[in-house]
Amino acid sequence: MTATRTPDPQPGRTPSPHGSTSSAPTGRVVAQHRGRWLIADPSRPGEHDARPAILSGRLARDPSPDAHPVVGDQVALDPDAADGLARITGVLPRRSLLRRGATDGTSRQQALAANVDVAFVVVPADRAVNPRRIEREVTLVWESGALPVVLLTKMDLCADPDAAVAAASGAAAGVEVVPISVHDRHGLHVLDHWLVPGATVVLLGASGAGKSTLTNHLLGREHLRTNGLRWDGAGRHTTTHRELVALPGGAAIIDTPGLRALALWADGGDEEATALGQTFGDVATLALECRFADCGHRREPGCAVLAAVADGRLPADRLASWEALGRELAQLERRRDAVARAAGKAADRRGAKALRVRVAEKRGEG
Ligand SMILES: Nc1nc2c(ncn2[C@@H]2O[C@H](COP(=O)(O)OP(=O)(O)OP(=O)(O)O)[C@@H](O)[C@H]2O)c(=O)[nH]1
Numbered sequence: 001m002t003a004t005r006t007p008d009p010q011p012g013r014t015p016s017p018h019g020s021t022s023s024a025p026t027g028r029v030v031a032q033h034r035g036r037w038l039i040a041d042p043s044r045p046g047e048h049d050a051r052p053a054i055l056s057g058r059l060a061r062d063p064s065p066d067a068h069p070v071v072g073d074q075v076a077l078d079p080d081a082a083d084g085l086a087r088i089t090g091v092l093p094r095r096s097l098l099r100r101g102a103t104d105g106t107s108r109q110q111a112l113a114a115n116v117d118v119a120f121v122v123v124p125a126d127r128a129v130n131p132r133r134i135e136r137e138v139t140l141v142w143e144s145g146a147l148p149v150v151l152l153t154k155m156d157l158c159a160d161p162d163a164a165v166a167a168a169s170g171a172a173a174g175v176e177v178v179p180i181s182v183h184d185r186h187g188l189h190v191l192d193h194w195l196v197p198g199a200t201v202v203l204l205g206a207s208g209a210g211k212s213t214l215t216n217h218l219l220g221r222e223h224l225r226t227n228g229l230r231w232d233g234a235g236r237h238t239t240t241h242r243e244l245v246a247l248p249g250g251a252a253i254i255d256t257p258g259l260r261a262l263a264l265w266a267d268g269g270d271e272e273a274t275a276l277g278q279t280f281g282d283v284a285t286l287a288l289e290c291r292f293a294d295c296g297h298r299r300e301p302g303c304a305v306l307a308a309v310a311d312g313r314l315p316a317d318r319l320a321s322w323e324a325l326g327r328e329l330a331q332l333e334r335r336r337d338a339v340a341r342a343a344g345k346a347a348d349r350r351g352a353k354a355l356r357v358r359v360a361e362k363r364g365e366g
């Protein structure tokens, strides 16, 4: 990723959600809290000078999934409300959208962060690398439209660095794997590659993986001391958590509760097949060699996937994981709320595809 993007629209003048040019002011959602959204000037992402806003009546009544803004969104504003509180009138087209599936067994989803460019999948190397978890998280990131990058953390505590890198690389075909240690300051400069001005990043990963340690390193001490988010003019602050925060070099990081450990969510259509195929490129490539185009890779004659398992080229666990994630995605797809299917998805999907094409081009260049 060598080209520097300028994702933020020019302050004050951006395409409206409907594509026409509008002079409505815009801003970026840096935090969301009990019916209030904290909006920053798009030219200065981060918590500084952010101001509170609520949804316009029309937007508040919009029932379509993903209609309401989340952290990272670019929004159109009506600044002229009589009570001095800005109204969010619309959400501008998204480059990506990270969602988490419902934890209650329904097909309800929750959008967590928008316009994320790069998701660092944080994997601790002080213990055995878990390829199944990497497969899941990388698939979810591809699905969102962001670019996944695997960070192997705590390399200073890693017993067998080569084996850890090999295990992580094997789980995420085609995804860059970066070994780092915040403790030793090892490998951290490599992250500058993605932390370009205007980029938005998130860290995903299990508890204890090293996300906070890395976030604090990236933010620097200065930011930690002034971590309060302003919600009103009365000097009240919330200090419970960070949301979207500007990094010293001009990138921004989104760190919200619930984003760190995501359940898989399928977007429907061909998207999940694409995301799965990107994570499991090796299996997908093998499957092209199966005798039958609709091979289920169970007991079919001439199955290239089973042949690869039999002679050790493909770990049986990886095949099982591919099948399990495929089943999970198919099940989510079946349970999906019909409303969600119909409403508001097309624009999202086009955005995700466009970004994926850009990412693919960039990876091809590099
Ligand atoms: N030796 C060493 N320890 C590290 C490194 N990075 C993080 N740790 C330690 O690993 C532990 C977990 O790190 P955290 O940053 O709290 O992990 P987390 O992913 O934020 O965990 P949650 O907040 O539970 O999601 C802490 O004790 C850190 O000090 C590193 O590079 N080297």
Ligand SMILES: [Zn+2]
Pocket (backbone or CB within 6 Å): 287, 290, 291, 295, 296, 297, 298, 300, 302, 303, 304, 305, 306
């Ligand atoms: Zn097969």
